[in-house]
Amino acid sequence: MIGIKNDKKMGREAILKSVKQNKPELLQLPDINEASFEEDINLLETFKNNLKVVGGFVKEIDKKSIDTEIKVLHSNKTNIVSTTKKSALGTITIDKNTEPHTLENIDLAILEAELGVSENGAVWVTASNSIVRVLPFITNDLVIILKKENICLHMLKAYDQIAERHRDFGVFVSGPSKTADIEQCLVVGAHGAMSLAVLLI
Amino acid sequence: MSHATKAAEFNKDEAKVNWHDKALWYVREKRDKSAHNVQGWEYLRQLGSNIKANVLSNLDEYLVQFEANAKNNGVHVHWASNAEEHNNIINDILSKHNAKKVVKSKSMLTEECHLNPFLESKGIEVVDTDLGERIVQLAQEPPSHIVLPAIHKTKEDVDELFQEHLGTKPSQGNPEYLVGEARKHLRDKFLNADVAITGVNFAVADTGGVVVCTNEGNADMGVHLAKAHIACMGIEKIIPQEKHLGVFLRLLARSATGQPITTYSSHFNKPEDGKEMHIVIVDNGRTEQLSREDFRASLHCIRCGACMNTCPIYRRSGGHSYDYTIPGPIGSILSPGKDLKKHSSLPFASTLCGSCSNVCPVKINIHEQLYKWRQVIVKEQKQPVVKKSILKTAGVVLSKPGLYRAAGKTARFMLKNAPRFMIYNKLNAWGKARDLPEVKGQNFDDWYKKRQKNG
Structure with missing residues (x-):
């Protein structure tokens, strides 16, 4: 048994030693010249178009009409979790200690996202937005509220904006879950949410 | 068996070959359209290539930095020199959790290490949760493409498989119905799994976090429901800084399927309260490939599959004809480094047209390496x-x-x-x-x- 323990230690040391021996001479890490990616485009319109392309629903609405809009989109849902004060439609309250398996029958989750990315229609959702990490995946339908002014041009800008966050879990979500694994036919609704609506305020 | 022999087998069904060829070319065209939409695309590829070259030249330092940062975040880090060590480490973690049911999202590394049969021999149920991977798992076949694992199957094939294994009704291969049934079947697996295993698309040295990309949401469904998450990665998955994700995530999905980004790009830095997160860092021949000056750039690969979709040989011979975990052009330059004799026909499975190198998001000189492997092979292997x-x-x-x-x-x-x-x-x-x-x-x-x- 002692031998097995040693082997495990060997793994790390052996790998690092082998890398050191075999790696080429140091090559510089390139600077990223972001000017090369600059584009004079309408961030909001591009975001909306790209989100539609990836199968999402998107609408600019007034802050006061959030719940009205959600009720139009999802008229007869019973098990609703809202993790944002911006919507009062929640019927089930969750907190950090909620056992994730109990969310298996959630019909609708309403979350706020901190950031949107124009080039791909993605929104950045963190563990604190979801409260329970599985929520935006296990829910049948997902509504995300995003402030229009929080849309950036591309992913490099997005990482600048989230650089100072508390790092635990975060996800870029671009549209509803989907698969094309059966003869390349695109089917929306694989394992994650069946639909995604982003409401822009 | 040589690639040509196996390719001849695949070519017996002409209609299927034609479909396969067209389906993959369609994906290649989507890639083009998507890439041409990006301002500065060629510069982006060059950046990807240069960052990866820097990674390889400083890999030991980055690995140590990554480990230290991950540990600071409460993540357990393990190192495995080869497939056997990798499999044993995972089995030890599973034993500690008394885990009998495991869900696994896509990981070419665990395919390479033959993890599934190993765990199954220990009485553990391993369910591949990516739909394409589940299909080939039920058919007891390996994936034939790294991004589209079941591209060689018709919808009628899937219909029959699901009837047999999931008890579905005959549907003449209705994709909506079949995906819906798979969703129910796999949801049950997610809800009952003890531990979730995932691959790693990128491991960030300066944060100690890993990023996993899926379209189906299967990695997240697994990880966030299970008690523990084991992420398996080859040493070359390291990138220096989180900001570099801004380069690679822009390249990956566009090159793979033509999407602007995958549906989910999940950043795992810390385990959820009361749960465990493990990362297994694997060599399994990679440091040896690093020593080969002519071939080390093959380690830049971010596994997008673009070289397969564009390759006239791959499209007409199918992934299984390569008989290696990673098929297609990139597999043909990786595999001879693992076993020159066994894979000696693969570098010849190419017209050397160079299309693979042209679409590669990290600018690997694939066709040049194929040509170089040929020169090594004719010297070292007896030719007919x-x-x-x-x-x-x-x-x-x-x-x-x-x-x-x-x-x-x-x-x-x-x-x-x-x-x-x-x-x-x-x-x-x-x-x-x-x-x-x-x-x-x-x-x-x-x-x-x-x-x-x-x-």
């Missing part, structure tokens, strides 16, 4: 007598202009006048399934001379 003598003869003919002209004349005469059976027979591979071009009266040389004379 026929091939050897033909090439020798060709060498002699090509080095003597007189002989070359005579040979050309004879060939043109024969093609024009010899009876069909003499030209289209077993000896002429070029005459298989196609007619040779019609022969004109003269060769280029004669035509050119005549043209000069006539002014």
Whole structure:
């Protein structure tokens, strides 16, 4: 048994030693010249178009009409979790200690996202937005509220904006879950949410 | 069995080959459209390539930095020199959790290490949760493509498999119905799994976090429901800084399927309260590949599959003909480094057209490496007598202009006048399934001379 323990230690040391021996001479890490990616485009319109392309629903609405809009989109849902004060439609309250398996029958989750990315229609959702990490995946339908002014041009800008966050879990979500694994036919609704609506305020 | 033999097998069903060819070319076209939409795309590829080159030149430092940062975040880090160590480490973690049911999202590394059969032999149920991977798992086959694992299956094949294993109704291969049934079937697996295993798309040295990309949401459904998450990565998955994700996530999905980004790009830095997160860092031949100057750039690969979709050989021979975890052009430059003898036919499964290198998001010189492997292989591996003598003869003919002209004349005469059976027979591979071009009266040389004379 002692031998097995040693082997495990060997793994790390052996790998690092082998890398050191075999790696080429140091090559510089390139600077990223972001000017090369600059584009004079309408961030909001591009975001909306790209989100539609990836199968999402998107609408600019007034802050006061959030719940009205959600009720139009999802008229007869019973098990609703809202993790944002911006919507009062929640019927089930969750907190950090909620056992994730109990969310298996959630019909609708309403979350706020901190950031949107124009080039791909993605929104950045963190563990604190979801409260329970599985929520935006296990829910049948997902509504995300995003402030229009929080849309950036591309992913490099997005990482600048989230650089100072508390790092635990975060996800870029671009549209509803989907698969094309059966003869390349695109089917929306694989394992994650069946639909995604982003409401822009 | 050589690639050519297995490819011939795949080519027996002509209609299926044609479909396969077109389906993958369609993905390639989507890639083009998507790439051309990005301002500065070529610069982005160059950045990807240069960052990866820096990674390889400083990999030991980055690995140590990554480990320290991950540990600071409460993540357990393990190191495995080879497949056996990798599998044992995972089995130890599973034993500690008394885990009997495991869900696994896509990881080519665990395929490479043959993790599933190993765990199954220990009485553990491992369910692949990516739909394409689940399909091939039920069919007891390996994936035939790294991004589209079941691209070789028709919807009718899937229908039959699901009827047999999931008890679905015959649907003539209705994709919506079949995906819906798979969703129910796998949801049950997610809800009952003890531990979730995932691959890693990128491991960030300066944060200690890993990023996993899926379209289906299967990695997240697994990880966020299970007690523990085990993420398995090859050493080359490291990138220096989180900001570099901004380069690679822009390249990955566009190159893979033409999407601007995958549906989910999940950043795992810390386990959820009360849960465990493990990362297994694996060598399994990678440091050896790092030592080969001509071939080390193959470790830049971010596993997008673009080289497969564009490859005229891959599209018409299918992933299984490569008989290696990673098929296609990239697999053909990775595999000889693992077992030169076993995979010696793969670098020849190419026209050297260079299309793979042209679409590679991190600019790996794939076709040049294929050519270089050929040179290594002919030196180290015994070549078939026929091939050897033909090439020798060709060498002699090509080095003597007189002989070359005579040979050309004879060939043109024969093609024009010899009876069909003499030209289209077993000896002429070029005459298989196609007619040779019609022969004109003269060769280029004669035509050119005549043209000069006539002014």
